[in-house]
Amino acid sequence: MNGKGGTGKSSIASLLVRHIIRKKLGSVLAIDADPNSCLADNLGVKKPDTIVGTCEEISKNLSKIPAGITKDRFIEMRVQEAINESGDFDLLVMGRPEGPGCYCYVNNLLRGIIGNITKSYDFVIIDNAAGMEHISRRTTGEMNKLLLVSDYSIPGVRSAGRIYELAKGLGVKIGGAYLVVNKVSGPLAPLAGEIAETGLEVAGSVPYDEEMVDWNVSNKPIFEFDDETIENNIAEIFTNLMR
Ligand SMILES: Nc1ncnc2c1ncn2[C@@H]1O[C@H](COP(=O)(O)OP(=O)(O)OP(=O)(O)O)[C@@H](O)[C@H]1O
Numbered sequence: 001m002n003g004k005g006g007t008g009k010s011s012i013a014s015l016l017v018r019h020i021i022r023k024k025l026g027s028v029l030a031i032d033a034d035p036n037s038c039l040a041d042n043l044g045v046k047k048p049d050t051i052v053g054t055c056e057e058i059s060k061n062l063s064k065i066p067a068g069i070t071k072d073r074f075i076e077m078r079v080q081e082a083i084n085e086s087g088d089f090d091l092l093v094m095g096r097p098e099g100p101g102c103y104c105y106v107n108n109l110l111r112g113i114i115g116n117i118t119k120s121y122d123f124v125i126i127d128n129a130a131g132m133e134h135i136s137r138r139t140t141g142e143m144n145k146l147l148l149v150s151d152y153s154i155p156g157v158r159s160a161g162r163i164y165e166l167a168k169g170l171g172v173k174i175g176g177a178y179l180v181v182n183k184v185s186g187p188l189a190p191l192a193g194e195i196a197e198t199g200l201e202v203a204g205s206v207p208y209d210e211e212m213v214d215w216n217v218s219n220k221p222i223f224e225f226d227d228e229t230i231e232n233n234i235a236e237i238f239t240n241l242m243r
């Protein structure tokens with residue numbers, strides 16, 4: 001998941017996780033790759049220890065690594081332990097490095113972890129930070145599906161298009177690139193030209209929903225937000241993504 005800030009990436013990621021679970025489509029790992037993480041709140045589960053926190057702790061206590069185990073292997077084991085397995089899905093949170101300059105190591109690590117840990121899940125949904133940081137650092141070297149979320153605006157669609165261009169320019173392997181227009185409060189026709197320019201396939205749209213806003217204001221997890229229209233929209237998005 002990627003797209004401009006506040007377009008609804010985390011909300012849609014959470015609703016996609018729920019859709020997969022409710023329809024019993026397979027096992028799910030949700031990864032919060034946003035340094036300012038909030039996916040656990042959206043999913044209504046306890047935030048697990050972060051990967052970055054785990055790495056930093058290990059780096060400060062290298063003498064505690066058991067003999068015969070490499071640092072990277074030890075980190076991978078600890079990351080496995082840090083996965084929140086309390087719900088019907090698993091959750092892994094990247095977190096944020098305390099000091100400057102350690103992103104590279106963490107991003108390399110994430111790439112390795114995505115490669116290894118994710119193999120045991122049917123679905124892996126990565127909720128990225130807004131913008132192009134993760135793609136430009138090539139955190140995710142390969143994506144089956146790139147899902148770009150836009151709000152109901154030309155800048156939102158353009159931003160999605162730019163992220164797609166960047167990903168292609170960096171040679172990231174992408175199985176399919178899709179657009180979801182969220183918070184729709186009118187006809188899509190005025191955006192059609194701009195959407196066509198992006199070259200993205202439209203996976204669907206989600207209406208602007210006042211109740212979702214109220215839900216958020218009352219601090220309830222979006223994962224528990226039940227609305228038939230929204231659910232049908234998410235189901236359609238999922239179906240289009242899986243085609
Ligand atoms: N369809 C919708 N209707 C109304 N409000 C929505 C809708 N989708 C998301 N929101 C609200 O928009 C806000 C931003 O949503 P969300 O946190 O999912 O966006 P994001 O793209 O993940 O943001 P960030 O860039 O900060 O990670 C939230 O308050 C959420 O409840």
Ligand SMILES: [Mg+2]
Binds near residue numbers: 009010011034
């Ligand atoms: Mg978010």
